[in-house]
Amino acid sequence: DLEVIPFSLLIKDCKVSFMNHKRTCVQLCVDIAKRMKENFGEEIKIDTDILIAGAILIDIGKLLEYDKVDGKLTTSKAGKLLRHPFSGVAIADRFGLPPEVLHCIAYHSKEGDLGSRTVEGIIVHHADFVSFEPFKA
Numbered sequence: 460d461l462e463v464i465p466f467s468l469l470i471k472d473c474k475v476s477f478m479n480h481k482r483t484c485v486q487l488c489v490d491i492a493k494r495m496k497e498n499f500g501e502e503i504k505i506d507t508d509i510l511i512a513g514a515i516l517i518d519i520g521k522l523l524e525y526d527k528v529d530g531k532l533t534t535s536k537a538g539k540l541l542r543h544p545f546s547g548v549a550i551a552d553r554f555g556l557p558p559e560v561l562h563c564i565a566y567h568s569k570e571g572d573l574g575s576r577t578v579e580g581i582i583v584h585h586a587d588f589v590s591f592e593p594f595k596a
Contacts, residue, residue, distance in 0.1 A: 461481075464477050468524070470594050470595060487590060513579055516563070517544075518547065520542070520550060524538030542570065544566070548565045566584065
């Protein structure tokens with residue numbers, strides 16, 4: 460149940476659900492894009508459809524990282540071998556999603572730090588970390 464499972468196994472005793480994190484990330488993306496468009500007007504081009512689709516799907520690969528052993532959630536074998544940005548791109552590509560959405564999935568986490576992100580990828584990356592990092596503090 461996505462309303463129950465924690466959004467991260469990296470946070471000890473995480474009580475924030477996958478869906479609560481997802482909703483927050485999407486809402487932050489929409490709010491950031493709105494504020495940027497209000498303040499920068501035509502100087503910034505943001506594809507809201509790509510932004511929202513990317514924000515919704517960036518953690519889809521996490522569902523392959525989870526396993527239940529003796530009633531406890533743990534990292535699956537697949538999760539130990541491939542982090543969710545990689546498996547998420549594979550899932551999204553299988554369904555023919557646009558490369559811009561695949562980019563948001565691939566580049567949203569630390570793996571994307573060495574590359575160049577699109578505007579939508581930058582917004583998604585920061586929204587994701589704003590709704591993740593405080594729980595590690």
